[in-house]
Amino acid sequence: MSVPGTPSPATALATGAWGDAAVKFGNSLGAVAGFLGILLLVFFAAGRARGRLSRPLAVAVFLGPAAVLLLVGLVVPLIRTVYLSLQNDDGSRFVGGENFGWAFTTDSVQKVLVNTLLWLVVAPLVATGLGLLLALLVDRMRGQAVYKSLIFMPMAISLVGASIIFKFVYESRGPGQQQIGLLSQLAIAVGWDDPPNWMLSQPLNTFLLMAVMVWVQTGFAMVVLSAAIKAIPDEVTEAARLDGAQGVRLFWYVTVPMIRTTVVVVLTTIMIITLKAFDIVRTMTGGNFGTQVLANEMYSQSFVQFNTGRGSALAVILFLAVLPLVAYNIVQLRKERRVR
Amino acid sequence: MSARHGKPTRAMSAPHANPVRKAFSRPLASVFVIAVTVLWTIPTLGLLVTSLRPKQDVTSNGWWNALLHPDLGLGNYHTVLFEGGSGVSTGLMPFLVNSLAISVPATLFPLVLAAMAAYGLAWVRFRGSDTVFFAVFALQVVPIQMALIPLLRLFSGGAHLGSLTLIPAVDLKGSYAPVWLAHTMFALPLAVFLLHNFIAQLPRDLMEAAVVDGASHFKIFRSIVLPLCTPALASFAIFQFLWVWNDLLVALTFAGGTPEVAPMTVRLAQLSGSFGGRWELLTAGAFLSIIVPLIVFFSLQRYFVRGLLAGSVKG
Numbered sequence: 001m002s003v004p005g006t007p008s009p010a011t012a013l014a015t016g017a018w019g020d021a022a023v024k025f026g027n028s029l030g031a032v033a034g035f036l037g038i039l040l041l042v043f044f045a046a047g048r049a050r051g052r053l054s055r056p057l058a059v060a061v062f063l064g065p066a067a068v069l070l071l072v073g074l075v076v077p078l079i080r081t082v083y084l085s086l087q088n089d090d091g092s093r094f095v096g097g098e099n100f101g102w103a104f105t106t107d108s109v110q111k112v113l114v115n116t117l118l119w120l121v122v123a124p125l126v127a128t129g130l131g132l133l134l135a136l137l138v139d140r141m142r143g144q145a146v147y148k149s150l151i152f153m154p155m156a157i158s159l160v161g162a163s164i165i166f167k168f169v170y171e172s173r174g175p176g177q178q179q180i181g182l183l184s185q186l187a188i189a190v191g192w193d194d195p196p197n198w199m200l201s202q203p204l205n206t207f208l209l210m211a212v213m214v215w216v217q218t219g220f221a222m223v224v225l226s227a228a229i230k231a232i233p234d235e236v237t238e239a240a241r242l243d244g245a246q247g248v249r250l251f252w253y254v255t256v257p258m259i260r261t262t263v264v265v266v267l268t269t270i271m272i273i274t275l276k277a278f279d280i281v282r283t284m285t286g287g288n289f290g291t292q293v294l295a296n297e298m299y300s301q302s303f304v305q306f307n308t309g310r311g312s313a314l315a316v317i318l319f320l321a322v323l324p325l326v327a328y329n330i331v332q333l334r335k336e337r338r339v340r
Numbered sequence: 341m342s343a344r345h346g347k348p349t350r351a352m353s354a355p356h357a358n359p360v361r362k363a364f365s366r367p368l369a370s371v372f373v374i375a376v377t378v379l380w381t382i383p384t385l386g387l388l389v390t391s392l393r394p395k396q397d398v399t400s401n402g403w404w405n406a407l408l409h410p411d412l413g414l415g416n417y418h419t420v421l422f423e424g425g426s427g428v429s430t431g432l433m434p435f436l437v438n439s440l441a442i443s444v445p446a447t448l449f450p451l452v453l454a455a456m457a458a459y460g461l462a463w464v465r466f467r468g469s470d471t472v473f474f475a476v477f478a479l480q481v482v483p484i485q486m487a488l489i490p491l492l493r494l495f496s497g498g499a500h501l502g503s504l505t506l507i508p509a510v511d512l513k514g515s516y517a518p519v520w521l522a523h524t525m526f527a528l529p530l531a532v533f534l535l536h537n538f539i540a541q542l543p544r545d546l547m548e549a550a551v552v553d554g555a556s557h558f559k560i561f562r563s564i565v566l567p568l569c570t571p572a573l574a575s576f577a578i579f580q581f582l583w584v585w586n587d588l589l590v591a592l593t594f595a596g597g598t599p600e601v602a603p604m605t606v607r608l609a610q611l612s613g614s615f616g617g618r619w620e621l622l623t624a625g626a627f628l629s630i631i632v633p634l635i636v637f638f639s640l641q642r643y644f645v646r647g648l649l650a651g652s653v654k655g
Contacts, residue, residue, distance in 0.1 A: 065453050073528075081487070141370055150380060150381050156634055171619070181402075219380075276484070279588045
């Protein structure tokens, strides 16, 4: 590496890195410039068209690119994935529902499905519940913006980043060594002399992974629900109060019904995100130690083991699981918008 | 309520305060909120502090010791950016560059194309435009996972119908194009839907006046529609930028893990397996990747929230 005469490996690498960066940014900006340039040219040319053809031409120019991309990128792949899921793993033979049979009868995959179901129930409920509680509590506090920002902040971080943050919190060392993971240190501080290696202890590890999702999503739930609570008209709570409703009763019989739609939207939204997220499991345990979930199993089958038939079948199962949630979510969201 | 509206005295405003909030606003409640806030912040703080500590300190004791005896520096950042670490040849610098080089076009392409499609659907009416809009809207339910395998095959092998070649195989290895394209495709349903909501509500008189003046649709789009929907475009742009920057699935599938194309998220996911004990480097790398979204978040929080609320059911 270190050739005599060159400054030092590190500096050489650094200059190389800057040159490399310049080329890459050049490519990126070049693509943007080319894209905008072509668009302007097309706009200029198509804008000169007059008469009967001008309207169909406008439709083609405005909708054409998006339509082609959606067809090629989503519609056709959707159909092909369903088709692939009915074939064997190298795509040479039609096997009908065999891949689905495999998914629902193999022990290891059943375990994956159970884990996924657990994620789907626990993480969204905890995040939404905690978010609702915080939304109720935080609004009367001084400096609420600070609390809200800090609790909401994890939402901006990638799930990979969040996973690394928590991997460090869960870091565990053998007995007798200084612990550098916060959780182990806390366990020792409260008198648990020999805390386990968190990521290896089943089924606790699955819940510790869920905690990452809760950490990320609670702020989202809090912000949305807080906005919904603020939108309840004062007259409603005032009237209920005059009728004698107080405190917790008022909360259960007035506040909760008034924000029910929003609660459902938040809950289903987090469910959808939870169902599709594979980043946390992949980064923290790689799906080992009994923590595997559907989205990561789908990725491993498709792109690590190249079992396209099985991978596609898992993708279809994921799609069918998400479908009712998204449909319900969108209907509720529209309903809520209409009410406001 | 009193705090929010800055009313003169607490006593005066108390009777009007929302009674539900009041019931929940005992000192215990404040303690709970503060406890949650601290709990929510500590993990990130631990990451930041660890990334600033020298290697031997990181391995010998917990990061909280550095709060009492701070010995902090930026050395880890230099190491992780330019030198790599145990058994890792290149630093993170190329991956950081890739993240940016992927995110900017992958934000701009869907933004422009979706705005065009939304305008076309809303103002260049044609038979079946409602059906097309509904179809695009419905595509939101398709998870990205459903499209990955066929799309990857398309990028590597082209498209054929029998012996007829519809799309030839293009060698896109080592280029950003597949990642840009995939992000653009997956972003379109939501983007078209959101921007359509906005663009369809622009005043009809304005559009008609422009038509009377002889402006073509292209002129109207450029000089009226785009400037007027800047807020909607900004919200979506921020949301999409963060989405792309934070994405792992699309990047992993379409960029692989090479320093030529892979972004930070892909590299960090790899490193979290292979760096094992090198926490001082892993934490520095992770902080580098989250600092960009955090800056965006804290400086543009309002837009961010708006985009997030609208786009929470994406792909």
